[in-house]
Amino acid sequence: MNLVFIGPPGAGKGTQAWRLAEKYSFCHLSTGDILRAAVASQTPLGLQAEQLMRDGALVPDALILELLETYLKEHSCSSGVIFDGFPRTLPQASALGELLARAGMSLHAAVEFRIDDALLEERMRSRIAQMGVARADDTVETLRKRLAVYHEQTSPVLSYYRNCGLLLSIDGAADVDSVFQQIEKGLLFELLPEGA
Numbered sequence: 001m002n003l004v005f006i007g008p009p010g011a012g013k014g015t016q017a018w019r020l021a022e023k024y025s026f027c028h029l030s031t032g033d034i035l036r037a038a039v040a041s042q043t044p045l046g047l048q049a050e051q052l053m054r055d056g057a058l059v060p061d062a063l064i065l066e067l068l069e070t071y072l073k074e075h076s077c078s079s080g081v082i083f084d085g086f087p088r089t090l091p092q093a094s095a096l097g098e099l100l101a102r103a104g105m106s107l108h109a110a111v112e113f114r115i116d117d118a119l120l121e122e123r124m125r126s127r128i129a130q131m132g133v134a135r136a137d138d139t140v141e142t143l144r145k146r147l148a149v150y151h152e153q154t155s156p157v158l159s160y161y162r163n164c165g166l167l168l169s170i171d172g173a174a175d176v177d178s179v180f181q182q183i184e185k186g187l188l189f190e191l192l193p194e195g196a
């Protein structure tokens, strides 16, 4: 099963993707994690992405697509892939469709994590108060920028998948376990083996 997880920064996509991937042996492809690793090891990709990420802007589509193709070449994902934080733009969404089609694969669902901007800001403030700043883009100012980018550039991706009949919207404000249950329930017919 191939899934995309779409939601604003801090909505919990990574945690849920990790859990679902563990349970069903899916590959978990987080473009953000791959980019952060590239920045940490100062690869050419990392050097190009670093400032954009720090500013809360998107990394150009061409770099993201290259990263994605490399990942899929290097990993065997026969059970499926969770694309976490990708696609974030319409060109990325159509490129993903083409890439999957070329590999004889398809997308089963796009999971949208719905959550208010104000709640995300509140969560970030309390996390920083408790644990300090964990990442270069971990500031309220950058969060606001990233939210603006999300509404502007990523929202059209939601409409795109809604029109394809693939969108599953879940309440991202709920606690971690109930978000997981919502996702599993939403995907139930796809996840259960036939006749179960």
Ligand code: AMP
Residues within 6 Å of the ligand: 009, 031, 032, 033, 035, 052, 053, 054, 056, 057, 058, 059, 060, 061, 064, 084, 085, 086, 087, 088, 092, 146
């Ligand atoms: P994330 O961990 O998914 O929130 O991503 C962290 C940062 O990496 C984002 O703010 C972007 O700068 C960059 N990034 C991650 N995924 C993408 C993507 N699919 N397209 C463009 N930029 C991305």
